[in-house]
Structures are given as structure tokens and as C-alpha cells.
Amino acid sequence: MRIPGLVSCAPSGRRPVITPPPPHLSLETGHRTLDTPLQRPRHVHGLVGFDAVADLDVVKVGDLEAALHAAADFLHIILEALERIQGQVLLQHRAFADQPILVAPLHDAVGDHAAGDVAVLADLDDLADFQVPVVLFSGGEPLIRPDIFDLIEYAAKKKMRAVVSTNGTLITGDTAARLKDAGISYAGISLDGLEGTNDRFRGVKGAFAQSLQGVRNCLKNGVKVGLRFTITQHNFQDVTGIFDLLENERIPRVCFYHLVYAGRGNKLVKDCLSHEQTRAVVDLIIDRTRQIHEAGKAVEVLTVDNHTDGPYVYMRLLKENPVRAANVLELLKMNGGNNSGVGIGCVSWDGAVHPDQFWRHYSPGNVKDRPFSKIWTDPSDELLPKLRDRKKFLKGRCAACKWLDICNGNFRVRAEAVTGDIWAPEPDCYLTDREIGL
Numbered sequence: 001m002r003i004p005g006l007v008s009c010a011p012s013g014r015r016p017v018i019t020p021p022p023p024h025l026s027l028e029t030g031h032r033t034l035d036t037p038l039q040r041p042r043h044v045h046g047l048v049g050f051d052a053v054a055d056l057d058v059v060k061v062g063d064l065e066a067a068l069h070a071a072a073d074f075l076h077i078i079l080e081a082l083e084r085i086q087g088q089v090l091l092q093h094r095a096f097a098d099q100p101i102l103v104a105p106l107h108d109a110v111g112d113h114a115a116g117d118v119a120v121l122a123d124l125d126d127l128a129d130f131q132v133p134v135v136l137f138s139g140g141e142p143l144i145r146p147d148i149f150d151l152i153e154y155a156a157k158k159k160m161r162a163v164v165s166t167n168g169t170l171i172t173g174d175t176a177a178r179l180k181d182a183g184i185s186y187a188g189i190s191l192d193g194l195e196g197t198n199d200r201f202r203g204v205k206g207a208f209a210q211s212l213q214g215v216r217n218c219l220k221n222g223v224k225v226g227l228r229f230t231i232t233q234h235n236f237q238d239v240t241g242i243f244d245l246l247e248n249e250r251i252p253r254v255c256f257y258h259l260v261y262a263g264r265g266n267k268l269v270k271d272c273l274s275h276e277q278t279r280a281v282v283d284l285i286i287d288r289t290r291q292i293h294e295a296g297k298a299v300e301v302l303t304v305d306n307h308t309d310g311p312y313v314y315m316r317l318l319k320e321n322p323v324r325a326a327n328v329l330e331l332l333k334m335n336g337g338n339n340s341g342v343g344i345g346c347v348s349w350d351g352a353v354h355p356d357q358f359w360r361h362y363s364p365g366n367v368k369d370r371p372f373s374k375i376w377t378d379p380s381d382e383l384l385p386k387l388r389d390r391k392k393f394l395k396g397r398c399a400a401c402k403w404l405d406i407c408n409g410n411f412r413v414r415a416e417a418v419t420g421d422i423w424a425p426e427p428d429c430y431l432t433d434r435e436i437g438l
């Protein structure tokens with residue numbers, strides 16, 4: 001299968017060759033060819049499926065090359081997923097739109113099944129049958145779980161990309177080798193700042209050094225690794241240092257997460273950057289990304305969990321390089337913005353399914369009672385169908401925004417945490433009224 005003119009699917013581990021995107025997506029499979037206009041991002045929501053999945057989010061970077069490379073990564077995953085879908089399904093767009101990426105957080109305390117963790121191989125079978133392209137094992141700390149290697153291996157055997165989100169402190173050389181052998185596709189290692197900041201936040205002296213050693217062990221053992229950095233009031237001053245670390249240690253990827261507060265976590269609102277601070281940090285990330293790429297280093301830089309970044313990057317690029325901006329806009333349209341409950345799902349340690357990993361206060365069902373695929377496609381659920389058709393429910397700025405097609409109203413859990421209304425305007429949108437076309 002190929003998408004002519006857009007991306008050539010490279011063998012696993014090699015970056016696809018990219019040419020500028022055409023106005024149409026053409027899918028060829030067997031004797032069938034499907035041409036579909038790329039006007040409706042929904043067509044690719046489920047395929048893109050990077051949003052809110054730690055370390056695999058859609059890239060909004062200021063550098064076209066990095067954006068294209070990152071896009072290639074997700075397109076590669078898309079292609080992997082598509083290749084496993086039969087021709088007849090290709091004719092039903094919704095069959096793509098509803099393919100979730102599963103986030104399977106494993107609870108901090110999970111060290112044994114008695115703790116209630118229900119992530120079992122049967123669940124992975126269901127996900128594989130449901131054409132889920134990526135399974136992210138998160139936490140807490142997933143590497144505490146004794147059978148994590150078995151789960152990774154099984155997911156990989158089932159042709160799903162298995163990735164972990166970890167603090168990295170348990171990744172010894174031996175563990176990195178076992179992850180590699182199990183078929184891990186990516187390890188995202190969390191740092192909450194440079195040494196002083198990270199150790200203060202974690203409450204453990206030496207935590208930074210241990211995490212960094214985990215990164216080095218991954219690099220040494222051929223495990224694709226990257227940093228995860230959630231930006232807050234307490235650590236945004238370390239962003240420059242994180243870039244320095246990236247370059248000095250030759251780490252190939254970094255993901256900067258905007259803070260997502262939800263439900264009980266809404267006390268985190270005070271830890272968020274102001275809109276002005278966010279703009280400054282995103283500008284800094286764009287500038288450093290550009291410098292790195294101009295120096296010929298192939299580092300992937302992602303920003304995650306605030307879809308305002310898409311139009312922000314596009315508007316900046318429009319001033320600096322309109323041709324590149326046009327290409328980036330196409331990619332952003334393909335991504336389609338927030339994917340919670342659409343192409344992203346979450347299964348908690350206790351089996352409860354959620355629209356994303358932040359939305360723990362709502363569950364459409366539990367995998368102990370029904371398979372994930374049945375829960376996810378149940379039309380009687382009161383929230384999921386609305387999230388998939390959210391444009392008609394959004395209110396205020398988001399409803400009127402000219403970037404709605406590439407943002408999709410951002411994170412509804414943040415709106416809910418601040419206002420109590422799921423459909424209220426996104427509180428962390430840092431674009432001005434003028435910038436969103438009001």
C-alpha cells in the first residue's frame with residue numbers, strides 16, 4: 001500500500017521518504033483504490049491517533065523538516081495500521097476514524113495481579129483484532145510490573161507498536177536489553193527538569209542521575225528513547241537546559257507536554273503557565289528546534305497536549321516561510337486536533353475504559369465486563385459519540401474559532417475542570433480573539 005506523493009512506507013526502523021502532500025489521499029490495497037479528499041480531518045483521526053499518547057503526540061514544531069519527519073512517524077504507524085485492514089473496510093471511513101490507540105496505564109502500586117491490575121493478554125488480543133496500532137504502557141511506573149516484558153512482547157507479536165512511558169530509573173543495561181528483545185518500539189523517559197528541579201519535584205536526590213542513566217542504557221542497547229517534560233511554573237526555566245542535555249547526550253527525541261488538569265487534578269491550574277509564558281516557551285522550543293536542525297542534527301521535537309500549538313506554529317511560519325507554512329497546514333489538517341475518545345482511549349489499572357488518560361472521572365465501561373472494542377463502539381454511551389461529533393456542542397470561542405478543524409476544541413477535560421462544562425471554551429488557548437478570527 002502506498003499514499004502517492006505523500007509518503008512512501010519504509011521498512012520498519014527506517015524513516016519514510018516524504019514528498020509534499022497532495023490535495024488527495026489515495027489508498028491502494030490489492031485491486032482497490034480509494035481516493036478521498038483530505039478536507040475532513042475526521043478521516044484520519046483514528047489513524048493519526050497521536051494526541052495525548054505520551055511521546056507519540058502530533059508534532060507542532062516550527063521547523064518544517066522536523067514537522068515532516070514527525071508526520072512521517074505517525075504516517076508510518078498509520079500505514080502499519082492500514083496495512084492490516086482489509087480492502088472492504090477501506091471503503092468505510094468511520095472504520096478508520098474509530099480505531100483507538102490504547103493507553104494502558106498501570107497503576108503505581110501494581111506489582112502483582114492482586115493489586116487489581118487487569119491488563120491481560122486477552123485484552124491485547126481484543127485490541128489487536130480491533131486494529132489498534134499502538135499500545136502505550138504507562139503508569140505510575142510500568143516497569144514495576146513483573147510481566148511487562150511479556151506484555152510488550154505479546155503486543156509486538158500482535159503487530160501493535162508497544163511503547164512505555166517510564167521514569168527510567170529502573171532501566172539498567174539488562175532491562176534495556178530485555179526491552180529491546182521484547183520488541184519495544186519506544187521508551188519515553190520523564191524528567192521534570194534539570195537535576196535540581198527534577199530531584200526536588202520527585203523528592204529523591206539522585207533521581208535525575210538515575211533517569212539519565214536509564215536514557216543512556218536505552219541508547220546503548222538500541223532502544224529508541226526520548227525525554228518527556230511536562231511544562232509548569234516550577235520548571236519552564238529549564239527548557240533551554242533540556243535542549244542542551246538533548247544535544248550533549250545525543251538523545252533523538254524530546255516531547256514537551258503542556259499541563260492537563262482534570263477532575264480532581266484541577267488544583268494543578270495554578271501550576272500552569274500564563275498565556276504569555278506559554279507563547280514564550282513555544283517560541284523558545286521552535287527556535288531551539290530550528291537551531292538543532294540547522295546544525296544537521298536529526299532530533300524530533302514535539303509539543304503535546306495543547307492543540308493551540310498547531311495554529312500558533314502555522315501563523316509564525318506563515319510570516320517566516322509561507323511555502324513551508326502551507327505544507328504544515330496540510331499536515332495539521334490531516335491530524336485534525338484533539339483525539340480524545342476518537343483515536344485515543346485509555347484503560348486504567350482496574351480495567352475502566354476512559355476517553356483519554358486524563359479523563360479518569362468518566363468511564364463508558366470496564367474490560368472486565370466487556371471487551372474494549374465493544375465498549376468503544378457502543379453507540380449508547382453518553383459521551384463518546386458526542387466527542388466524535390463535538391463541533392456542534394462546543395461553545396464560545398472554540399465554537400467560533402477559525403482553527404477548529406486543526407484543533408478540534410482542544411482538551412475538553414481542561415474546560416470542564418475550570419468551568420464545570422465539558423463544552424466550554426478551552427481555558428489554556430493562548431491565541432488572541434483576533435488570531436482565532438473573532
Ligand code: SF4
Nearest residue numbers: 398401407410426429
Ligand atoms: S479557540 Fe478553541 S478551537 Fe480555537 S485554537 Fe483555541 S482552543 Fe482551539
